[in-house]
Amino acid sequence: MRSLDATALVVAKAPIAGFAKTRLTPPFSPREAAQLAAAALLDTLAAVRHSGLRHRVVAWTGDLDLAEHAAELAAALAEFTLVPQRGDTFGQRLAHAHHDAAELGAPVLQIGMDTPQAGPAVLAAGAARLLDSGDTVLGPATDGGWWALGLTEPAPARVLTEVPMSTGSTGAQTRAALREFGCRVHRLPTLSDVDTVEDAVAVAAEYHGRFPHTFARLHPKRLADSGSALSAAEPAPHG
Known part of the structure; x- marks a missing residue:
């Protein structure tokens, strides 16, 4: 695979029971939700x-x-390279993380820990677009948020402190704020991120890895008799 002079920035939290992926509880126990978070990370x-x-x-x-x-x-x-998250709000922590990662002197492609199906080729394509065109890149999420943001320099990340996070319009508002800042924004493929159990079903069906294996191990234990339609869920589209 092509060597890319860019920085991958992963924004992550420790997969601790009661701290990570709490929206998966119930039906999963806090520890099982943390195990899924660890697998995704x-x-x-x-x-x-x-x-x-x-x-x-x-x-x-x-x-x-x-x-x-x-x-x-x-x-x-x-x-x-590990850097501590800094800031009182999620938007502030994201903005600070972009500035910290940019100190390595390369464009930054930021992702979270809850789109594990975004494999090496997807990340490489996003970074290549960032490097080759100089465009800002933004990956929309199916829930209206976004899963990836690539910047050639960190100044535009300040808009993240003004955009409401974790809403159905976060992606659209982020795109609008970046354009208002003067960025030319290129759209990456749309992915599902793992926030809910339905999301987990969709993501687990998209690829082969640690997360699908962990989900398959835990799914019968907690969901087989839940009366939900999870076992019949369709895979989410991959862009």
């Missing part, structure tokens, strides 16, 4: 490692020692 870190992006940063919050699969995560994170 491990898949995401693996995708970044194989994407060809030259620099790798994780903006981290939470106590790794308390996380599910702490030893495996520590080994994976050893290949990344």
Whole structure:
């Protein structure tokens, strides 16, 4: 795969029971939700490692020692530069993370830990567009948010402090704010991020990895007799 002089920035929280993926509880227990979060994060870190992006940063919050699969995560994170998340709001933490990652001197492609199906090729394509065109890149999410933001320099990230996060219009408002700032915005493929159990079903059906395996192991335990239609769910579109 092409070597890309860009920085992959993963914004992540420690997969601790009661701290990560709490919207999956119920039907999953807090620890099971954290196990799913750990699986998604491990898949995401693996995708970044194989994407060809030259620099790798994780903006981290939470106590790794308390996380599910702490030893495996520590080994994976050893290949990344870790910076602490800073700020009172999620938008502030994102903006600060962009500035911290930009100190490596390369354009930054930021993702979260809840689109593990965004494999190496998807990340490489986003970074290549960022490098080759100089455009800002934004990946819409199916819930109206966004899953990826690529910037050639960190100044536009300040708009994230003004955009309401975790709403059905966050993606559209982010795009509008970036354009108002003067960015030319290129749209990346639309992906589902894992916020709800329905999201987890869709994402688990999209690819082969740690997260689908973990979901398949936990699904019968908690969902087989739930009366939901999850087992018949259709895979979400991949862009």
